[in-house]
Amino acid sequence: MLRKYFITGLLILVPLAITFWVINSVIGTMDQSLLLLPPEWRPENLLGRHIPGVGTILTLLIIFLTGLLTRNYVGNYVVAGWESLLNRIPIVNSIYSSVKQVSDTLFSSDGNAFRTAVMVQYPREGMWTIAFVTGAPSQQVQQHLTGDYVSLYVPTTPNPTSGFFLMVPKADVIELDMSVDVALKHIVSMGVVAPENHSATKH
Incomplete structure (x- = not known):
């Protein structure tokens, strides 16, 4: 019984702890933008104490203004x-x-990278994994390949920021009827968080 309560507590607190840790790390990193300000303009000198999140607001403001200013001639x-x-x-x-x-490929609104989740046999035939289409092989690579190929990113579990880059025949790829977010949740959870029932078609 005690073991059951302990596991239940872990299932509730571990995701919360990791979430707060990630948010705190992001805010801490973005707060470094305060170093761009003159010392006398920084919150610790103006208000007498450091206020977490002010650097995050400054970073977002810099990003917005940069985008605004570079949209003209x-x-x-x-x-x-x-x-x-x-x-x-x-x-x-x-x-x-x-x-x-x-960055142009990933963040461009008209780009196709990481817009499609697919299934592919990896690391050997008969074993399947979820991957994301990143585009097509370059012309120089394509001339050494026979047939139509696609470029894939196969993320690792539970850390999807590392993975493998593959070029596979397009006919061997099965496109999934699920969003990239849902596919990532399925990968990060190691299959525990199952996506809703969707159909799959050949890419």
């Missing part, structure tokens, strides 16, 4: 000049261009 000109400068710096240019390509 002058802003686009400044961004183009900044990117041109970064592209001339060795090492920095390769890191920046790679990160920018990934």
Whole structure:
């Protein structure tokens, strides 16, 4: 009986603890943006104490203003000049261009990356896992492949931020009728949180 109560308590408190830990980590990281302000403008000097979350608001405001300012001709000109400068710096240019390509793919409203959850046989035939379509192989890679292929990201469990990149025949991929959020919950929970009954079709 005591074991049953203990497990019930764990099931309630562990998700709450992890949630608060993640939120606290995110807020703590975003609060570092306060270092951009002059010392006399920071909350600990103005109000006499540190207030968690002020940096988060500042970070969101900076992101919003950056997006607002770069939506016009002058802003686009400044961004183009900044990117041109970064592209001339060795090492920095390769890191920046790679990160920018990934972010453009993931956050672009018209992009297809991580928009589709699929099933694929991995790591061997007869074993299935959930993956996400990230696009198609590059032209240079495609010329060495026979047939139509798709690029997939196979996340690990319970940490979906690490995983494997695969290029598989499109005919071997089964598209799932579930959202990416639902598929991620299924992966993170190691199959404990089952998605609703949906149909699956060939991709």
